[in-house]
Amino acid sequence: MLVAPSVLSADFGNLERDVKAICLAGCDLVHVDVMDGHFVPNLTIGPVVVSAIAKAATKPLDIHLMVQNNTFFVELFAPLKPEFISFHIEEEKHPHRLIQKIRSLGIRPAIVLNPHTPPESIEFLLSDLDMVLVMSVNPGFGGQSFIPNVVEKIKRLKALRDRINPACLIEIDGGVTNANIVMLRDAGVDICVAGSYVFKHTNYQEAIDSLRV
């Protein structure tokens, strides 16, 4: 299991310190939540702060867009050379075109599914994707409870993924803890995002290791 701590739960007064600390603690990716106050009822960070995160990070960035007008934000963040940019399928009329654009910028494209969105909705996009991010909370806030029926969805997504594009990774985001990580791994998750769970620990390495099942 790869582990991507979500910076949303970091101490923003000490962002550089916290980003360096999770990287030193052995995380695989640094998950960055970009919210625009339109697609989700919360507003987070733009390119000035994300570039400060990129500067502090010694691990690749995993940028999760929760925005309207995905193309604008992809262009905004592309110069920071993140490993992944993921966008919500619910907010994109031309997902195939955007996948191609992200890849043409040298970034690995990923699509996010909200809790109500079936995995079959991206069946004909899977062959072009490097990752699918499954939301296990409603996007917008850290510290929410895990939605259990997402496990069934991951199993269905895994079956599709194994048939169409075995190299495509499955990532989970929302309410991940050491109490549900084994079940998520067994369902087919490859990468977990964890915000409040990691940052509430004083020892980040212990928290990250406890998710590496």
Ligand code: DX5
């Ligand atoms: C929610 C964000 C998540 C969030 C996860 O919209 O996409 O990345 O930070 O936080 P936890 O792990 O606390 O649910």
Ligand code: ZN
């Ligand atoms: Zn996220």
